[in-house]
Amino acid sequence: xxxxxxxxxxxxxxxxxxxxxxxxxxxxxxxxxxxxxxxxxxxxxxxxxxxxxxxxxxxxxxxxxxxxxxxxxxxxxxxxxxxxxxxxxxxxxxxxxxxxxxxxxxxxxxxxx
Amino acid sequence: xxxxxxxxxxxxxxxxxxxxxxxxxxxxxxxxxxxxxxxxxxxxxxxxxxxxxxxxxxxxxxxxxxxxxxxxxxxxxxxxxxxxxxxxxxxxxxxxxxxxxxxxxxxxxxxx
Numbered sequence: 001x002x003x004x005x006x007x008x009x010x011x012x013x014x015x016x017x018x019x020x021x022x023x024x025x026x027x028x029x030x031x032x033x034x035x036x037x038x039x040x041x042x043x044x045x046x047x048x049x050x051x052x053x054x055x056x057x058x059x060x061x062x063x064x065x066x067x068x069x070x071x072x073x074x075x076x077x078x079x080x081x082x083x084x085x086x087x088x089x090x091x092x093x094x095x096x097x098x099x100x101x102x103x104x105x106x107x108x109x110x111x112x113x
Numbered sequence: 114x115x116x117x118x119x120x121x122x123x124x125x126x127x128x129x130x131x132x133x134x135x136x137x138x139x140x141x142x143x144x145x146x147x148x149x150x151x152x153x154x155x156x157x158x159x160x161x162x163x164x165x166x167x168x169x170x171x172x173x174x175x176x177x178x179x180x181x182x183x184x185x186x187x188x189x190x191x192x193x194x195x196x197x198x199x200x201x202x203x204x205x206x207x208x209x210x211x212x213x214x215x216x217x218x219x220x221x222x223x224x225x
Contacts, residue, residue, distance in 0.1 A: 004156075031211065043157065043202060043215040056212055091156050099145060099206060102213065104156035 002026040004105035006092050012111045013082055021077045021108045023092030032075045033093040033102065034067065036060070043091065049075065050098075082112045115140040117205050119216025126193050128225045136203035136216050137185040143205040146186045147213070148177060151200045160201075161188070193223045 005024040013019050025032050034046040047057040049067055066078045075094075079086055092105045116139045126132050138146075144165040149157035163170045163177045163186065170177050174193075179186040190197055203216040 006156075033211070033213075035213075042217050043204075043213075045212040045214070048211045050211075056210070058212070098211060099209070101162075102147070102159065104149070104158070106154070106156045 002103070004092055004094055004103050006090075006105035006108050008108060009106065010109045010111070012113060015084060015112055016081050019079050019082055019110065021079075021090050021092075021110070023075045023077070023105055024073050025075055025092065025094030026096070026103055027073070029094035029096050029103070031055075031095045031098060032067075032069070033095075034077045035091045035093060035104075036088040037091065037107075038088045046077070046090075079110075082110075084112050086110060087112045115143060115205055115207060115214040117203060117214050117216040119203050119219060121219060122217065123220045123222070125222045125224060128193060128195060128223055130193055132188075132190045132193050132197070132221055132223075134188045134201055134203070134219045134221070135185060136187070136205075137183075138205040138214075139184065140205065140207055141184065142207040142210075143214075144208045145206040146177070146179060147204050147206075148175075148188045149202045149204065151202060151218075157202055190221075193221075195223050195225050197221060198223045 007022045032049040037043045047061045048055045064080045089107045091107045093102045095102045119136045147162035150160045151157045174191045176189040200218045204213045
């Protein structure tokens, strides 16, 4: 069964450093998403991406965050200057069609120290 | 915006019994309701979903029911097995939206 692949599985970074989380969505999917889950809390929407542009973003997704599809297979989330409160599990997801059938990756656990 | 409430937060059942998890949503424009299973160290895995034009959907031991009027939907797992133990999340998605709103999750423990 096709999978969404995320790397790395765990990232530890110093506060103020930039991090890039990487995702390889399912190859025929056109819609891409990032979600995060702070330990013990709900899974929260960050951003959706389609046709090389952001289609929707949450209030969490401020100027410190950016997304990019640098080539035909990767989808990245960059946090420019990490804060302690950015520590969370970050999930990438993709879907073939709009509004249906999201597949999630296994996540990247980001720890900011 | 949409808000999804999920109950119970933890549920323990004996192997072979049924488990029911309930969710309510606030946005009447929501029309897609998936359920995800999350095992330790893994991402949410879609197990079943339902659109607002149907009231029930079944897939082997798993079923989902939807009451649009009351704005609630439920996951039913019959003949539970130890491998059903996981965290289960409900979610809602509004028509023309692409932002899943998740419930807080239910930790299901199936005791053998």
